[in-house]
Structure formats: C-alpha cells, structure tokens
Amino acid sequence: MDLSFTPEEVAFRQELRTFFTTAIPQSIRTKVLEGQHLTKDEIIAAQRILNANGLAVVNWPVAWGGKDWTPVQVYIYQDEMQLNGVPSPLAFNTSMVGPVIAQFGTDEQKKRYLPAAANLDVWWCQGFSEPGAGSDLASLRTKAERVGDTWVINGQKTWTTLAQHADWIFVLCRTDPAAKKQEGISFILADMKTPGITVRPIQTIDGGHEVNEVFFDNVVVPAENLVGELHKGWDCAKFLLGNERTGIARVGTSKARLKRIRELAALEFDGGEALIHDRKFREKLAACEVELKALEMTQLRIVADEKNHAKGKPNPASSILKLKGSVIQQTTTELMMELVGPYVMPFAASDEGDGRNEAGYGPDYAAGTGPTYFNWRKISIYGGSNEIQRNIVAKAILGF
Amino acid sequence: MDFDFSEDQRLLKDSVDRLIADRYTFEHRRNFMKEPTGWSAEMWAQYAELGLLGLPFSEDLGGFGGGQIETAQVMEAFGRGLVLEPYLATVVIGGGLLRHAGSEEQQAELVPQIIAGDLKLALAHIERHSRWNLNDVAVTAGKDGSGYVINGEKSVVIHGDCAGQLLVTARTAGAQRDHGGIGLFMVDAADPGVSRKGYPTQDGLRAAEISFANAHGVAIGDPGNALPVVERVIDEAIAAVCSEAVGGMAEMLAITVDYMKQRKQFGRAIGEFQVLQHRAVDMFANLEQAKSMAMYATMMAASDDAAERRQALSAAKVQVGKSGKSIGEEAVQLHGGIAMTMEYKVGHYFKRMTMIEQMFGSTDHHLAALADGNGLF
Numbered sequence: 001m002d003l004s005f006t007p008e009e010v011a012f013r014q015e016l017r018t019f020f021t022t023a024i025p026q027s028i029r030t031k032v033l034e035g036q037h038l039t040k041d042e043i044i045a046a047q048r049i050l051n052a053n054g055l056a057v058v059n060w061p062v063a064w065g066g067k068d069w070t071p072v073q074v075y076i077y078q079d080e081m082q083l084n085g086v087p088s089p090l091a092f093n094t095s096m097v098g099p100v101i102a103q104f105g106t107d108e109q110k111k112r113y114l115p116a117a118a119n120l121d122v123w124w125c126q127g128f129s130e131p132g133a134g135s136d137l138a139s140l141r142t143k144a145e146r147v148g149d150t151w152v153i154n155g156q157k158t159w160t161t162l163a164q165h166a167d168w169i170f171v172l173c174r175t176d177p178a179a180k181k182q183e184g185i186s187f188i189l190a191d192m193k194t195p196g197i198t199v200r201p202i203q204t205i206d207g208g209h210e211v212n213e214v215f216f217d218n219v220v221v222p223a224e225n226l227v228g229e230l231h232k233g234w235d236c237a238k239f240l241l242g243n244e245r246t247g248i249a250r251v252g253t254s255k256a257r258l259k260r261i262r263e264l265a266a267l268e269f270d271g272g273e274a275l276i277h278d279r280k281f282r283e284k285l286a287a288c289e290v291e292l293k294a295l296e297m298t299q300l301r302i303v304a305d306e307k308n309h310a311k312g313k314p315n316p317a318s319s320i321l322k323l324k325g326s327v328i329q330q331t332t333t334e335l336m337m338e339l340v341g342p343y344v345m346p347f348a349a350s351d352e353g354d355g356r357n358e359a360g361y362g363p364d365y366a367a368g369t370g371p372t373y374f375n376w377r378k379i380s381i382y383g384g385s386n387e388i389q390r391n392i393v394a395k396a397i398l399g400f
Numbered sequence: 401m402d403f404d405f406s407e408d409q410r411l412l413k414d415s416v417d418r419l420i421a422d423r424y425t426f427e428h429r430r431n432f433m434k435e436p437t438g439w440s441a442e443m444w445a446q447y448a449e450l451g452l453l454g455l456p457f458s459e460d461l462g463g464f465g466g467g468q469i470e471t472a473q474v475m476e477a478f479g480r481g482l483v484l485e486p487y488l489a490t491v492v493i494g495g496g497l498l499r500h501a502g503s504e505e506q507q508a509e510l511v512p513q514i515i516a517g518d519l520k521l522a523l524a525h526i527e528r529h530s531r532w533n534l535n536d537v538a539v540t541a542g543k544d545g546s547g548y549v550i551n552g553e554k555s556v557v558i559h560g561d562c563a564g565q566l567l568v569t570a571r572t573a574g575a576q577r578d579h580g581g582i583g584l585f586m587v588d589a590a591d592p593g594v595s596r597k598g599y600p601t602q603d604g605l606r607a608a609e610i611s612f613a614n615a616h617g618v619a620i621g622d623p624g625n626a627l628p629v630v631e632r633v634i635d636e637a638i639a640a641v642c643s644e645a646v647g648g649m650a651e652m653l654a655i656t657v658d659y660m661k662q663r664k665q666f667g668r669a670i671g672e673f674q675v676l677q678h679r680a681v682d683m684f685a686n687l688e689q690a691k692s693m694a695m696y697a698t699m700m701a702a703s704d705d706a707a708e709r710r711q712a713l714s715a716a717k718v719q720v721g722k723s724g725k726s727i728g729e730e731a732v733q734l735h736g737g738i739a740m741t742m743e744y745k746v747g748h749y750f751k752r753m754t755m756i757e758q759m760f761g762s763t764d765h766h767l768a769a770l771a772d773g774n775g776l777f
Contacts, residue, residue, distance in 0.1 A: 001409070001469050002402045003699045009401065072401055255777045262775055282771035289776040290693075290715045290767075297692030304403040320685045387678070394677035397657055397684055400669070 003300075005072075012073060016055075016080045023049050029085035033256055034365065035333075035372040036356070037208060038087055040123075040165045046087045047120040056089045057118045061102050064114045071303040082252025092124040092161070093117040097170045100187065100236045104228035113189075125192075127157040127171035127214060128237065135388050137172075138181045138234065142216060144173035144188055151188055151226070153196075153219040159382075163199045163212040166192050171216075176231050187233035189225040196220070204378075206371035207347065207356075241384065242314060248383065249325030251296045257332040258289060261339060264365055268339055275339060284338075288331050295324050316396035319389045326379040326386060333373040340366035344373075403695075405469070412470055415450060416477040424481035426745045429604075432484055437562050438606045439484035447487065448517035456495055461511040468636065472643040472698040479647025482748055484605055486520050486559035492640045494521025496633035497567050501584060501621030510565070522563035524554035524587075524610055525630070532761035534569075534630055535579045541570035541617055548572075548585055548617040550593070553609070558759075560608030561598025563589055568612065569630060572623050584626035585617030603752040628706065635713040638760050639701035642694040642720045645756050649687050649724060652731040652749045656680060659735055676734060683727045690723035711773045714766035721763035724753035 005013070021029075028042050038046075050056040051065075058077060060066030069077070081088060089095075098117045101109050116122040133140040142155025153173055163169070169190050176184030190197065196219035202211045228236050262285065265276035275281050302318050309315050337344045343362030347370065356367045380386045394400065405413060423443065432440040447453050455470055457463025464470070471492060478487060495514060498507055498521075513519035530536035539552030550570050560566065566587045574581030587594060593615030598608040621629055657680060660671030670676055697716035703709040728750035732739040739746040757763060770776075 001405055003695065005401050258775070259777055279768075279771060283767050285775070286767055286770040286773075287718070290718045290770070291689070293696065293715055293776050294689040294692045294719050297696050298688050300401065301403055301692060301695070304401060316684075317688050320688050323681075323685055324689065390678045390681040391674070393681040393684055394674075397653075398660060398671045398677060398680060400661075400672045400677065 005076075009072060009076060013076045013080060016077060017084065019053065019055075020080055020084045020086045023053065024084075024086050028087065032085035032087055033260065035257075035368050037210075043087055043090060044120050044123075047089050050086075050089055051119045056120075057094050057098060059095060060098055060114070060118070064098075064102055064110065065118050071306040072300075075299065075303045079252040082250060083256050085256065090120055090123065092126050092166075092170075093120060093122075096126060096240050097124045097189075100170070100240050101227060103239060104187070104236055108224070109227065122167045123162075123165050125160050125163045125166035125169045125214075127160060127169045127190075129159045130156060131158055135385055137237070138185070140172055140174060140185065142171065142173050143177065144171075144175050144186060146175075146223070147220075149223045150220045151223060153188065153190065153216040153221065155216050157214040157216075158202075158211075160199075160212045160214045161210055163192070163214050164201065164209070168192060169197075169214065170227070172233050172237055175233075179231060182234040184231050185233040185237070186230055187227045187236040188221065189227060190216075190219060190221045194219050194221060204375060206375040208371065208375060210375075249295055249299050249321035250329055251292065251299055251325065254292050254325070254328050254332055255296075257329075257336070258285065258292065261285065261332065261335050264339055267363070268341065270341075281338070284335060288328065288335065291324065291331075292328050295321070295328060298324070316393050319393045319396075322383065322389050323386050323393075329379050330376050333369075333376045336369050337373050340369050344370045405473075409469060409473065412466075413473045413477070416452065416474050419446065419450065420477045420481035420483070424483060426482075426748075429482055429484065433604055438600060438604075439486065439562075443483075444485050444517050447485065448515065452487070453491055453517055454511075454515035455491060456499065457511050457515060461507060462515050463511065468639060468698045468701045471636075471640055472694065475640045475643040476647035476694075479644035479649075479752075480651045482604070482648065482752055486522070486562060486606075488637065488640060488644075489523065489559035489563065490514060490519070490521045493523045493633055493637050494563075494565075494567055496636050497521075497523065497584060497620060497629065500632055501626065501629040503620075506586075506618075506620065519565065520559065520563045521565055521567060522557050522560040522608075523630075523633075524557045524560060524566050524568045526555045526557070527553065528555060532765050533577070534634060535582065535627055536577050537569050537571045537582050538576050539568065539570040539612065541568075541572050541583050541585055541619075541623065543572075544616070548583070548619060548623070550585055550587055550612040550615045550617040553611045555609055556601075557608045557610050558601075559606055560610050561596055561606050565589060566594070566610065567620065568617060569626065570617070579627055581624055582627045582630070583623035584620045584630060585623070586620055587612065587615050587617045591615045601755060603755040604748065605755075631706065631710065634760050635709055636701045638713045638717050639694070639697040641756050641759055642690070642697045642716050645720045645724050645753060646687070646691050646694045648749045648752055648756075649690055649727045652727055652746060652753075653680075653683050653687055655746055656683065656731045656734050670734075679730050679734060683730050686723040686726050690720050690727075693719040707773070711770060711776060714761070714769045714773075715776055717761060717766040718763050718770065721757040721766070724757055725763075728753040 024046055028046055031038055047056055057065045058067040062068050101113050130140050144151040144153045169192055171188050171190055173186055173188050174184055175186040196217040198215040200213045201209045266274050268275040302315055305315055343366035346361040356371050451464050452474055454463035455466040459465045527538055541548040541550050550568055566589055568585045568587050570583055570585055571581055572583045593613045596608045596610045601607050661669055663670050693716040697713055700709055700712035731746050732750055735746055738744050
C-alpha cells in the first residue's frame with residue numbers, strides 16, 4: 001500500500017496542468033471558478049481546444065478518440081480540470097449520448113454522430129425526465145409510433161438542460177405501451193429543427209435559464225434514428241446513468257472553491273476583524289475541509305478498486321460520491337454566502353437573465369453568491385436524487 | 401498510488417483476523433473481562449506468539465519491523481473483536497515512545513521484554529485540568545543524582561493499573577502550559593512513591609488514577625524537550641484508534657444490517673421500511689468516509705513534517721469521531737430496545753466508539769486545532 005502518487009502520475013498531472021492553464025483562456029477559467037454561467041460560444045470554444053488536443057472524450061473507446069488511461073489517470077484529469085476552472089466537456093455529448101452510441105450504435109451511427117459530438121459541432125440535449133416521470137423515470141409516457149420508415153413522437157420532456165442551445169436531442173420514448181414499465185422503452189435521436197418540437201424556457205429560482213420544457217407534437221424522425229435494440233432503451237439509460245461515476249463528486253471543484261473562500265475571508269470584515277480570524281468561520285471551513293478530504297480519499301479508493309468490479313457493476317460505495325459530494329458543494333455555497341454577508345442581497349438581472357448582481361453593488365466576487373446558492377440546490381436532485389442514491393445503496397447492502 | 405497490501409501484510413491480516421474471529425467472540429470477551437486484570441493473559445501470550453507484540457520494533461531487537469500499515473491492520477481487527485488487552489498502551493504508545501526517544505541501551509533492555517509479553521507500559525499524561533492539551537503539565541521532575549524525582553497526580557491513565565513501567569510526562573522547567581521544559585520519565589510501577597487506583601472504563605477496558613510522591617524516574621529522551629516526541633506518538637496512537645474504530649463501526653453496520661433483514665414488525669422485515677433503509681445507508685456512507693480518513697491517518701502518521709502530520713491526524717480524528725458517534729447512535733436506534741442491553745453486542749461497540757471519541761482529543765478539540773491551521777488543501 002502506497003497512497004502517494006507515482007512520479008509518472010505526478011508528471012502526468014503537471015503536464016495536464018500546464019496545458020489547461022495555458023491553452024484554455026483565463027477569462028473562461030475565472031468564470032468557472034467564480035461559478036458564473038458560460039455563454040454557448042465559450043463552452044464550444046473550450047471543448048474544441050480540448051478536442052483538438054485529444055482531451056475531450058478520454059472516456060470513449062480509443063477508436064473514437066478515447067484514451068487508454070488508468071482509472072487514476074482519469075481521476076487526475078478530472079481533478080486538474082476542476083481545480084483550474086476548465087469547463088467540463090459538455091456532459092450530454094461526451095458522457096451521455098457519445099458513450100451510448102459507441103456502445104449500442106451501428107457503425108453508421110458512430111461515424112455520423114461521434115466525431116461531431118466530440119468536437120461539439122453538434123450540441124446534444126437529454127430528453128429523459130417528464131412532468132410525471134422524475135425519480136420514477138421508467139413511468140415515462142412520451143411515445144414513439146412506427147409509421148412506415150419513421151418514428152412519430154408525441155409527448156413532453158422537462159428539465160431539459162440547455163435545450164435552447166441544442167441541435168439534437170436523445171429521447172427516451174415508449175414504443176410498446178403493452179409491455180412492462182422498463183421493457184417498452186426505446187432510445188431515439190431527433191434533430192431539434194424537426195417540425196413539431198417546441199422549446200419553452202423554465203426560469204429557476206436563481207433567476208437563470210438553464211432548463212426547459214420540450215414538447216413533441218407529431219414529430220417525425222427517420223426509423224434509423226433508433227439507437228440499440230427496439231424496446232431496449234432502458235438498458236441505454238441505465239448504462240448512461242451508471243457511466244459517470246467518479247467525476248460526479250466534483251472534489252476538484254470544491255477544493256478550488258474552499259481555497260478561494262479562504263483567500264476572500266481575509267477581505268471581509270466583521271467587528272473590525274477579518275472574517276478569516278473568526279473562530280466560528282474557521283471551524284466551519286475546517287469541518288467542510290475534513291469532509292472533502294475524506295471524500296477525496298474515498299474517491300481514490302473507489303478509483304483504485306475499479307479493477308475489481310466488472311464494467312457496469314460499480315462498487316456500491318460510488319453512490320456515496322454523489323451523496324457526500326453534492327452536500328459538500330452546497331456547503332461551499334453557504335460558506336460563500338456567509339462570507340459576503342449583506343452583499344448576497346442585490347438581485348440585479350444580468351444579460352443572461354439570472355439574478356447575478358453585476359451592477360457592482362459590493363465586491364465583484366459577491367455577485368454570483370445568491371444565485372449560486374439557489375441554483376446549486378439542484379445538485380442533490382439531478383442525476384438521481386440523493387434519496388434515489390440511498391435507495392440504490394440500500395438495495396446493495398440490505399437486498400430490499 | 402496503490403491501495404493493495406503486500407504479501408506479508410496480507411498474511412498478517414489473515415492471521416490476526418482469524419485469531420479474533422476464532423478466539424475473541426463476544427462470549428470469550430465476556431469471560432476475559434471477568435479475569436482479575438480485566439483482560440486475558442492467555443490472549444496476550446497469543447499475541448506474543450504471533451509476533452504482534454513485536455510488530456513495530458526493528459528486527460535487530462527481535463521485532464517484526466512493521467510500520468503504520470501493519471499496526472492499522474492489527475488495530476482494525478482488534479476493533480472488530482473489542483479487544484481488551486493493553487496493546488495500544490504497551491505496544492503502540494509505550495513502544496512508540498521507546499522507539500522514538502529511548503536510548504539504545506534502554507531499547508535493548510526493554511523492547512525484548514515487551515516482545516516476549518513480560519512488560520506492559522502505560523503513558524501517564526492527563527492531569528486534572530489538562531484535558532487533551534499535551535503541553536499542559538503540572539507534575540514535576542526534579543533532578544536527583546543521575547535520575548529524577550517525580551511528584552504530582554496523573555488521571556485516566558489507560559491500562560495504568562497493569563503496567564510494569566509507567567511513562568510519565570513531567571515538567572523540569574517552565575510554567576504549566578509552556579511547550580518547553582517537559583520531560584518523559586520512566587517510573588517503576590512498584591516504586592514506593594507510586595500509588596495507583598485502577599478501575600474499569602465505560603467500554604470495559606481499564607485505567608488508573610496515579611499519584612507520584614518522590615517517585616524515582618529515569619529520563620527517556622531529552623528531559624527538557626520531550627513534547628515533540630509525545631506529540632508524534634500520540635499522532636501514531638490517533639491513527640491506531642482510527643483503525644480500531646473503523647473495525648468497530650464496520651461490525652456495527654454489519655450487525656445492524658443483519659438485524660434489519662431478520663427483525664419483523666408490521667408483518668415484514670424492518671429493513672423494508674425506507675425510512676430505516678436510508679438511515680442504514682447513512683451509516684454506510686459515514687463508515688466509508690471514516691475508512692478513508694483512517695487510511696489517510698495511517699499514511700500521514702509516518703510523516704516527518706510535524707505541522708502537516710498534526711493537521712492530518714486532527715482531520716482524521718474529527719471524521720472518525722463524527723462517524724463513530726452517528727454510526728453508534730444509529731445502530732442502537734435501528735435495533736431498538738435490544739441494543740440497550742448489556743447482553744447484546746452492539747451496545748458495547750457504541751460504548752467503545754464513545755470512549756475513542758474522548759481519547760487523545762475530542763472531535764471539537766481537533767476541529768479547533770484544525771481551525772488554527774491554514775487548511776488541508
């Protein structure tokens with residue numbers, strides 16, 4: 001047992017750090033570190049730089065641009081990206097639809113969709129949740145009916161993140177209404193420009209516009225847009241949801257945020273004394289750091305243990321990464337709010353439409369504090385809420 | 401990075417795990433507790449035979465030459481068995497003080513006796529108002545020829561009642577809370593100036609109140625500057641109890657999960673109730689976090705950078721303290737009444753966890769120590 005990184009791993013980390021901090025524009029990285037929303041162009045620009053250097057789809061099969069990295073290398077890659085404010089490659093492309101097509105798609109589909117997804121030439125969005133199908137995703141009702149050489153899709157999806165930017169959507173549709181819940185679902189691709197698709201924005205409590213409703217009204221797509229076997233879409237969905245295991249803890253992101261909070265606490269005063277000298281504040285910061293250090297070690301243990309678990313059969317401990325990681329991320333937003341004190345209050349709608357205080361009331365680092373706190377409540381809800389994660393672990397340890 | 405054990409470590413783990421599983425059932429333990437010392441001389445001899453008493457000592461002295469990882473493996477198994485014997489006091493702490501501060505002659509004389517199972521040690525450090533502050537020492541050591549005379553009172557000396565030699569922190573100079581001027585002295589427990597009152601602790605182990613009246617002491621290391629070595633050994637002890645706690649927590653979770661599958665109320669296993677399932681999952685999550693920090697503690701206890709080491713060990717103690725408390729309380733709650741009884745095992749783990757939380761600094765003590773530092777990242 002040797003819990004230190006090998007010299008090769010240290011060099012690997014250094015190489016990535018140098019690349020990330022020189023190749024990705026500082027302006028983009030600062031926005032990420034400060035928790036600001038990126039524009040569509042910024043997200044595309046960053047991903048294209050990564051892709052041009054073979055760093056956008058490291059988790060894909062090597063034949064399609066992936067890397068044959070060890071789990072530890074993948075971990076270091078994610079950690080360094082997060083520590084340095086590099087925007088993660090668009091998850092809908094690189095960790096959702098891409099791996100599904102690479103695993104279940106035809107050669108034709110791989111050639112057509114994968115390179116464009118890697119380079120973000122095509123922006124994908126996810127058509128999973130519905131008004132009546134949240135945690136109970138398999139109860140979804142959007143249906144696709146076979147008519148000649150086409151699928152005709154009718155129904156509604158919701159919480160569709162960044163659908164306003166998307167070129168294509170991958171949709172879970174019910175194709176066999178008579179079958180049992182999970183068994184009549186298919187995974188179908190649709191061009192967002194297809195007639196009958198309507199996107200309606202949803203404004204979230206931070207004031208921002210990230211998520212949307214997407215309506216399908218007699219949307220006709222070619223039959224070849226089915227991915228994988230007919231009625232086996234649930235397998236694709238499970239594969240997709242189980243795919244992204246370690247990045248979800250966002251340990252690097254929280255490390256960067258805690259470092260930043262420590263710096264900023266020297267600039268805020270309470271009773272004439274800098275907040276960083278306030279015992280209570282320091283203890284809260286220390287308590288959060290302990291949780292994060294434990295999570296970092298847990299993540300490394302899971303990463304190192306991956307070789308002992310078959311693909312698609314993750315260690316039940318990996319659900320903890322989401323459970324603990326989400327709460328830690330949320331705690332950093334609370335600490336930040338406590339740090340800026342009264343300057344959390346101004347709600348000055350920005351160009352993005354969210355409630356960032358960009359009018360300059362108070363210090364600039366206070367601008368996103370309120371919106372980020374409100375927005376990040378989503379982290380314990382999306383991707384399988386923390387209660388669903390507990391159900392998964394309960395099944396693994398109790399068998400019920 | 402490599403989390404796997406070496407072949408030797410695997411063998412050690414297998415043999416200790418087997419020993420505890422076979423020879424340290426709850427029934428055995430109950431009987432060991434009834435022995436006059438409060439623990440089993442027979443098991444102590446077994447540990448000697450297996451080489452566990454020589455684990456951290458160099459091969460030159462007849463030891464096993466093991467490091468923090470080996471100690472962690474033994475302590476984790478001892479945690480599962482709720483082991484009563486004075487291993488922590490004698491081998492980890494007493495042995496650690498001798499290894500880091502004892503002269504060659506002292507080590508050559510004492511270590512073989514420890515390895516053979518003939519000598520037990522105890523660190524007498526806590527005083528009436530010191531709590532867990534290692535620099536807070538009022539007991540005095542005055543120069544007397546080639547040795548010292550020790551005067552004052554020490555409290556809650558873990559396994560102080562059975563130790564043949566006591567390792568006592570005492571002040572040779574300075575004021576009560578000065579960092580300098582603290583020495584470490586070995587005092588023969590049979591010295592006429594030593595009086596001891598042994599008693600059981602809440603977790604079924606033993607401790608003693610000890611007073612020194614002109615007792616004869618021999619300096620171990622620098623009599624004017626022993627604090628750094630005491631801090632170092634306490635950090636090693638923290639790493640050891642973190643591993644012990646992980647063994648106990650893992651056992652509590654396993655017993656609780658088993659109980660939830662079998663216990664039926666309202667016509668079904670209580671483990672089918674989601675409100676209870678989620679609490680069991682939180683126990684699991686807290687156990688995993690504690691395991692991680694126990695490993696971190698094991699790794700960092702060997703660090704020569706004292707400031708970094710102390711921060712890391714404080715962090716581990718905070719996590720293990722929090723995890724132990726919540727897992728212990730939940731284990732009792734999820735069982736219900738049965739866990740409130742002395743005849744059921746879970747309550748005993750809960751008691752041990754609660755005492756570990758108090759040893760070498762509580763959660764709040766270590767959180768405050770961390771808050772004094774500049775962050776873990």
